[in-house]
Amino acid sequence: MDNRPIGVFDSGLGGLTAVKRIINLLPHEDVVYFGDTGRVPYGNRSRETIIRYTKEDIEFLLKYDIKLIIAACGTASSVALDDLKPLFSVPILGVLEAACSTAATTTRNGRIGVIGTSGTINSGKYRELILTLLPTAQVFEKACPLFVSLAENGHFNTDVVRIVAEEYLSPLKEAGVDTLILGCTHYPLLAEAIGSVMGGGVNLIDTGDEAAKFAKRLLDERCMLSDSDKTGTCSFFVSDSIENFSVLGSTFLGRPIELAVHKVSQ
Amino acid sequence: MDNRPIGVFDSGLGGLTAVKRIINLLPHEDVVYFGDTGRVPYGNRSRETIIRYTKEDIEFLLKYDIKLIIAACGTASSVALDDLKPLFSVPILGVLEAACSTAATTTRNGRIGVIGTSGTINSGKYRELILTLLPTAQVFEKACPLFVSLAENGHFNTDVVRIVAEEYLSPLKEAGVDTLILGCTHYPLLAEAIGSVMGGGVNLIDTGDEAAKFAKRLLDERCMLSDSDKTGTCSFFVSDSIENFSVLGSTFLGRPIELAVHKVSQ
Numbered sequence: 001m002d003n004r005p006i007g008v009f010d011s012g013l014g015g016l017t018a019v020k021r022i023i024n025l026l027p028h029e030d031v032v033y034f035g036d037t038g039r040v041p042y043g044n045r046s047r048e049t050i051i052r053y054t055k056e057d058i059e060f061l062l063k064y065d066i067k068l069i070i071a072a073c074g075t076a077s078s079v080a081l082d083d084l085k086p087l088f089s090v091p092i093l094g095v096l097e098a099a100c101s102t103a104a105t106t107t108r109n110g111r112i113g114v115i116g117t118s119g120t121i122n123s124g125k126y127r128e129l130i131l132t133l134l135p136t137a138q139v140f141e142k143a144c145p146l147f148v149s150l151a152e153n154g155h156f157n158t159d160v161v162r163i164v165a166e167e168y169l170s171p172l173k174e175a176g177v178d179t180l181i182l183g184c185t186h187y188p189l190l191a192e193a194i195g196s197v198m199g200g201g202v203n204l205i206d207t208g209d210e211a212a213k214f215a216k217r218l219l220d221e222r223c224m225l226s227d228s229d230k231t232g233t234c235s236f237f238v239s240d241s242i243e244n245f246s247v248l249g250s251t252f253l254g255r256p257i258e259l260a261v262h263k264v265s266q
Numbered sequence: 267m268d269n270r271p272i273g274v275f276d277s278g279l280g281g282l283t284a285v286k287r288i289i290n291l292l293p294h295e296d297v298v299y300f301g302d303t304g305r306v307p308y309g310n311r312s313r314e315t316i317i318r319y320t321k322e323d324i325e326f327l328l329k330y331d332i333k334l335i336i337a338a339c340g341t342a343s344s345v346a347l348d349d350l351k352p353l354f355s356v357p358i359l360g361v362l363e364a365a366c367s368t369a370a371t372t373t374r375n376g377r378i379g380v381i382g383t384s385g386t387i388n389s390g391k392y393r394e395l396i397l398t399l400l401p402t403a404q405v406f407e408k409a410c411p412l413f414v415s416l417a418e419n420g421h422f423n424t425d426v427v428r429i430v431a432e433e434y435l436s437p438l439k440e441a442g443v444d445t446l447i448l449g450c451t452h453y454p455l456l457a458e459a460i461g462s463v464m465g466g467g468v469n470l471i472d473t474g475d476e477a478a479k480f481a482k483r484l485l486d487e488r489c490m491l492s493d494s495d496k497t498g499t500c501s502f503f504v505s506d507s508i509e510n511f512s513v514l515g516s517t518f519l520g521r522p523i524e525l526a527v528h529k530v531s532q
Contacts, residue, residue, distance in 0.1 A: 038315050039305050044418070046507030049304050146426075149415035152310070160412075160429055167426070241312030 007061035012040030014186035015072030018208030038239030043117020098214035116183030273327035278306030280452035281338030284474030304505035309383020364480035382449030
C-alpha cells in the first residue's frame with residue numbers, strides 16, 4: 001500500500017488523455033500532472049533537447065513525493081526514457097511497452113502501423129519493441145508532424161484534419177495494417193478522423209489507455225495501490241499560460257478543470 | 267560609420283525571410299542571427315512567457331557587440347518590445363512600425379487587413395499603430411495559428427495550406443481589404459497560397475522586407491552603416507538541432523546555409 005501520488009507529464013496537453021484513463025481505472029489515486037506548455041511541441045526537436053526537457057519534467061514531478069511516473073508523451077517515451085530511467089530510483093513508465101504488447105497480441109495479420117511525431121518515428125523504438133515481442137510482424141511507420149499542432153489548436157475532426165490524415169495515413173492503409181498504434185497522446189483527439197481514413201476493420205490502439213492499464217497492473221503487483229476510499233485529487237501544473245490550459249485542457253481531459261492549475265517557471 | 271554586426275532574432279526560422287532582405291539591401295553588413303528553435307513557436311504562448319523568451323533572445327545577441335537588433339518575429343515585436351526596449355541601450359527594431367507605415371500610406375480604400383499569430387492579434391498592436399498613422403482606416407484582424415506550424419513543417423503551397431488559408435482569410439476578403447499585412451515573418455513563405463485566396467488586387471505587405479528597408483534608413487540617418495567594401499558575414503545560432511536548421515533554413519533564407527550554424531543552450 002502506497003498513498004503517494006502518481007506523477008504524469010507530457011510536452012503539453014496531450015497527456016491529459018492518459019490522465020482521463022488513469023482517473024477512470026484508478027479513481028482513488030492522487031495524480032500530479034505537469035504539462036510543459038511553455039515548450040510544446042517536443043516532436044520536431046532534436047534528441048538532445050528532448051532528453052534535456054524530459055529530464056527537467058521528471059525532476060519537477062519528483063518534488064511532489066511521487067510513487068510512479070508516467071511519461072504520457074510518445075516523443076519523451078521513445079526518445080528520452082532509455083537514457084533517463086537509470087538516473088532515477090522511482091519507477092518511470094513510458095507509453096510504448098503496453099501499446100506494443102497489446103498490438104503484438106491482438107494483430108491478426110501481423111501488419112502493424114505506428115504513427116507519431118518525427119522524433120518518435122525517427123527513434124525507431126516502436127518498431128524495435130514490436131519486433132522483439134513479435135518477430136514475424138511487419139511494421140509500417142509514419143511521422144505525422146502536423147497532428148500535434150492541429151490538436152493543440154482545437155482541430156479535431158475538421159476538413160483540414162481529414163485531408164492531412166488522408167495524406168499521412170494512405171501508405172499505412174495501402175499496406176493493409178489491421179492495427180494502428182496512435183503513438184502520441186494527442187492523437188486520440190483525432191481518432192474519429194484517423195479511424196474514418198483507416199476504415200472500420202483497423203484497431204486503433206490508444207497509448208494513454210494502455211499505459212493506464214499497465215500502471216494499474218504494475219502498482220497492484222508491487223502492492224503500491226492506494227488504500228484510500230476517497231476519490232483521488234488531481235493537481236495540474238504547466239510551464240505557460242493557465243488560461244489556455246483551463247479551456248483546452250477540459251476538452252483533452254473530458255471534464256472541467258477547476259482551480260488546481262498552478263503555473264511553474266521551467 | 268559603425269562596422270559592428272546587426273543582430274536579428276526570431277522564435278525559429280521565420281526571421282530568415284527578413285535576413286534574406288537585409289543581405290540584399292545591406293550587403294556589406296555583418297549579421298548575427300539567433301533562432302530560438304528549441305522553444306518555437308511563440309505565437310500561442312502567454313504574454314509573460316513571450317516577454318521572458320524575447321528578453322533572453324536579446325541578451326544572447328548582445329554578447330556579439332551588436333549595433334542594432336531587429337526582432338524579426340511578429341509575436342515578439344507586438345507582445346514584448348514595448349516592455350523590453352527601455353531595458354536596453356542598443357536600438358531595437360520590431361517589424362510593426364515599417365509595415366504599418368507602408369500600409370497606411372499605400373492603401374487606396376483605407377481597409378487594411380492584418381494576419382498574425384494569436385499572440386500578435388490579441389496584443390492589438392498592429393491595429394493601434396495603423397489607427398495612429400491613419401485614423402480613418404478600418405482594420406480587420408485575423409489570427410492564423412496554424413500557419414507557423416505549416417511553414418516550419420515545409421508546407422508552403424499545398425492543398426492543406428490552401429484550405430487553411432481559405433478558412434482564415436475569407437472574412438478579410440469579404441471585408442474588401444486592399445492591403446494585407448503578413449504580420450509574421452513565416453508568412454511570406456505562404457504568400458502564394460495567401461495571394462491566391464485574397465486575389466490579385468490585394469497588396470501583401472511583407473514585414474521582414476519593410477523592416478529591412480527601415481533598418482537601412484535608420485542606420486543611414488544615424489551614420490551607422492558599415493564602410494566595409496567586402497560582402498558581410500552571416501553567423502547563425504539556434505537553441506536546438508543544427509541539422510534541421512541547415513536543411514529548412516536554406517529554404518527560408520533562399521540560399522544554402524553553410525558552416526556558420528552554432529548551437530546554443532538557452
